[in-house]
Amino acid sequence: PPPPFNILKALIRHQNLFFQFAFRLDAATLTDLYAIDKEFHFRYNQYCLGLTYRHANYWAPVATHIFTPSFFPQLCITDPMRRPLDGRPHLARDVPSLRWAQLVIFRSNIVREILTLLAIEGHRVPKEAEAVLLKLWMLMELRSERTRLVYLEDRAIWSDEDLLVANLLLVKLDMRFADPVNGKGICELSCMLFTQKSLTSLLRVLRGWLLTRRGQDYDELRAMLKRTYFDDDLELDNAPWMDDEEDPRNEVREEEWGNLHSEGWSWDGEFMADALELLVEECVSRQLHVHRYLLDFVLYGAVDEGTGENYPRVRWRG
Structure with missing residues (x-):
């Protein structure tokens, strides 16, 4: 048969x-x-x-x-x-x-979820935001300041509109973090999260998986701070033990302090500006005058540009 x-x-x-x-x-x-x-x-x-x-x-x-x-x-x-x-x-x-x-698909899913979580909280962004946020992730992953500058200065990759959308995204994130009810911190939090090696930390904060009242999350945030900033950039008056490598509460080794602001993410590397700082410098270099659009960024997705009326509130099912 x-x-x-x-x-x-x-x-x-x-x-x-x-x-x-x-x-x-x-x-x-x-x-x-x-x-x-x-x-x-x-x-x-x-x-x-x-x-x-x-x-x-x-x-x-x-x-x-x-x-x-x-x-x-x-x-x-x-x-x-x-x-x-x-x-x-x-x-x-x-x-x-x-x-x-798999890497490409994983990162695309992360970025889409970040934008979805912002939209659920009422912070809408233009459709170009997905590509801009992915480019920001690529910028964060580059380990040399010179490479980051070359990447940002390429107008075939970063158009003027892309830079403006990136600033709009930052404003929306700051509004989300500074929300008096649902916020997870302060505006400076976005700068720290965009200094990390990936956007997974940002997603975890928006999901509510980080920066909660659980002790282990506080320890993780403390380690993140130590790896992101040098001691001179931190206010250690209320936590002097964070400057003591031998203290058992300090889980980050001294050679890892401030690595994310060092060339090659290495303890002996030269100082490297973070992605957002270079982004702002590029906006100034191109004379985009971003400050003129800050109010527009705040109102985007909430107010009808034609009538000046608020958009109706979205009622989510479930």
Whole structure:
């Protein structure tokens, strides 16, 4: 008797449906199928470059063009089919791996959730904010001040509109943190969170997973402060033990103090300005006069520009 019909094998062996099937799989399912099915593994390897890009672009169309593989050579692999680089048969090209696609999709989901949480609290932002926040994440990840400056000064990446939207985002975050009812701190909190290596800390604050009254969260915040700022930038009069490495309450080693403001995030690196400071300097350099738009930033998404009336309050289900 003929073998029973296997829909998975039929999709893998189909000349056209295989591609539509492969890049529409979510990241976890694609990785699992690539690992356990030999036939899928072989066919994916044949078209790994195109399929990996299509997969990332399908789930994260904005982030794919910002977190390009050239920024993450450690997430690239040798072409499984050993296709040559520039016609040199002895040297195989590098292609982005599934780990790169997972990184892109993960960061896109983080940024979308951040913007969603802001919108739920009434702080709406323009649609361009997703791309701008992703670019800010890329800026935060660069370990050299010179590299950050080159990245910011590239007008093909950062247009004047992008810089203005970035300032609007900062205003909305400051309004969220300084909210008298639902706020999680003060306006300076956004500066510290944008000095970290990623935006996951910002998401945790907006979710309410950090800066609560639990003791372990306070310890984590204290460690974050020590890694972000030098002692001269902190007010230690009420907590002198934070300047004592041998104090058991101080979990951060001395060589890690202020690392996020040091070149290469290293204890012996030169001072490195944080991402927001460089962003403000670039706005001044381009003569954008951001201060003229501050009131517009505050009112954006809350007041109709044509009538001057407040937008009706959104009633969330549930």
